[in-house]
Amino acid sequence: MTTKEKVLNAAYRCFSKKGYFGTTTREIAHSAGVSEVTLFRLFGSKKELFREVLLNYSVIPDIRSISVPEGSGREVLEEIGRKIYSSLREKKEFLKILLSEVTGLTEEMQEVYSHFTQTLEALLENVFSSLLSLPEVEIPLKVKVFGSALFGFFISEEIFQGREPPQHEVNAFIETLSRFIYGG
Amino acid sequence: MTTKEKVLNAAYRCFSKKGYFGTTTREIAHSAGVSEVTLFRLFGSKKELFREVLLNYSVIPDIRSISVPEGSGREVLEEIGRKIYSSLREKKEFLKILLSEVTGLTEEMQEVYSHFTQTLEALLENVFSSLLSLPEVEIPLKVKVFGSALFGFFISEEIFQGREPPQHEVNAFIETLSRFIYGG
DNA sequence: CCTGTATGTAAGCGGTTACTTACACAACAT
DNA sequence: ATGTTGTGTAAGTAACCGCTTACATACAGG
Numbered sequence: 001m002t003t004k005e006k007v008l009n010a011a012y013r014c015f016s017k018k019g020y021f022g023t024t025t026r027e028i029a030h031s032a033g034v035s036e037v038t039l040f041r042l043f044g045s046k047k048e049l050f051r052e053v054l055l056n057y058s059v060i061p062d063i064r065s066i067s068v069p070e071g072s073g074r075e076v077l078e079e080i081g082r083k084i085y086s087s088l089r090e091k092k093e094f095l096k097i098l099l100s101e102v103t104g105l106t107e108e109m110q111e112v113y114s115h116f117t118q119t120l121e122a123l124l125e126n127v128f129s130s131l132l133s134l135p136e137v138e139i140p141l142k143v144k145v146f147g148s149a150l151f152g153f154f155i156s157e158e159i160f161q162g163r164e165p166p167q168h169e170v171n172a173f174i175e176t177l178s179r180f181i182y183g184g
Numbered sequence: 185m186t187t188k189e190k191v192l193n194a195a196y197r198c199f200s201k202k203g204y205f206g207t208t209t210r211e212i213a214h215s216a217g218v219s220e221v222t223l224f225r226l227f228g229s230k231k232e233l234f235r236e237v238l239l240n241y242s243v244i245p246d247i248r249s250i251s252v253p254e255g256s257g258r259e260v261l262e263e264i265g266r267k268i269y270s271s272l273r274e275k276k277e278f279l280k281i282l283l284s285e286v287t288g289l290t291e292e293m294q295e296v297y298s299h300f301t302q303t304l305e306a307l308l309e310n311v312f313s314s315l316l317s318l319p320e321v322e323i324p325l326k327v328k329v330f331g332s333a334l335f336g337f338f339i340s341e342e343i344f345q346g347r348e349p350p351q352h353e354v355n356a357f358i359e360t361l362s363r364f365i366y367g368g
Numbered sequence: 369c370c371t372g373t374a375t376g377t378a379a380g381c382g383g384t385t386a387c388t389t390a391c392a393c394a395a396c397a398t
Numbered sequence: 399a400t401g402t403t404g405t406g407t408a409a410g411t412a413a414c415c416g417c418t419t420a421c422a423t424a425c426a427g428g
Binding site: 015016017018019021022096097099100101102103104105110113114116117138141142144145147148149150151152153155156159160161162172173176177180181 | 199280283286288289294300325334336337339340343344360364
Binding site: 187218219221222225 | 374375376377
């Protein structure tokens with residue numbers, strides 16, 4: 001691991017534990033095992049380091065790379081749901097950082113939020129339109145219900161309550177949700 | 185409005201715009217039109233002021249005071265959904281503060297999060313059990329799906345994307361969600 | 369008129385923060 | 399051997415933060 005990667009990783013952990021203003025550059029440097037001077041030589045400023053952390057650990061590529069499995073039926077929907085949820089969990093620290101910056105609302109952050117929402121909805125639209133033979137006018141609503149429920153469940157359980165529900169509990173939620181939306 | 189209320193209100197606005205660490209006591213005092221000394225005389229410390237803001241502007245009492253209307257059927261579910269959503273919107277700044285503090289996770293905040301989740305789920309459990317004659321084992325899952333979808337939709341639209349969807353859009357979402365869960 | 373209560377102004381204190389400068393050292397490539 | 403590159407240490411800067419002290423002022427009640 002290069003020095004730059006060490007610092008990025010330490011910053012990722014610190015920002016997710018204390019937020020941007022709550023984290024000091026001393027802290028990051030010490031946590032990375034490098035000197036503070038090195039940090040500034042590599043990244044120029046705290047803000048720039050923060051930007052690079054967001055780029056490096058974003059959940060967006062993970063969601064974008066989710067492939068829609070062949071087949072039709074509720075199982076496909078459930079599988080996508082599980083994949084999305086496990087992506088969110090894998091990048092939980094990134095999402096914590098995102099949530100911790102909802103105050104402030106710089107255009108830069110606003111763009112990250114929109115990008116995230118759009119990526120998630122694009123994936124789901126893809127799934128639903130390849131899956132259902134229904135009046136298409138319903139698809140956007142199904143997308144919103146499915147995406148919102150998944151996202152809301154994740155935030156409520158994993159972030160607000162700080163627990164990681166066992167797999168069968170997550171699966172039960174996703175199965176129920178899929179059944180409601182897909183029917184059957 | 186008493187001086188204390190002026191300070192509380194200013195602090196509420198500042199914290200929701202910049203988060204706890206991003207807000208300075210000078211800023212709050214100036215925004216309230218009082219001197220910084222007065223702020224410290226009234227609240228003792230920044231942390232104590234923050235606590236009082238959370239108590240004073242919490243959305244929890246709003247949710248707790250939502251009454252379950254008489255009648256049965258999907259309309260009741262929709263009505264509850266609309267009431268919850270409008271409570272969330274009315275206390276959007278409070279929820280922003282909550283989200284901005286997910287990093288850190290002091291026991292104090294943890295308790296607020298749990299309390300919020302529990303209050304919401306208690307209300308919904310009340311609604312579902314008075315509404316449906318279904319196998320009760322399904323109720324907790326319905327509660328989670330309904331609550332998560334509502335909450336996720338709110339965060340995604342109002343907080344992440346910073347928009348206030350027009351009433352008919354919110355209603356359409358809630359109507360669809362209720363139909364999926366209640367059937368019919 | 370006096371006294372208590374609430375607020376303001378001015379000044380500052382000790383600590384912290386992001387960031388910089390100057391210099392030394394080690395590894396490595398030419 | 400020499401120069402380049404990457405890192406460390408030491409020291410410090412200017413600004414800012416939460417919070418305090420000391421003192422003045424305004425006003426209401428008895």
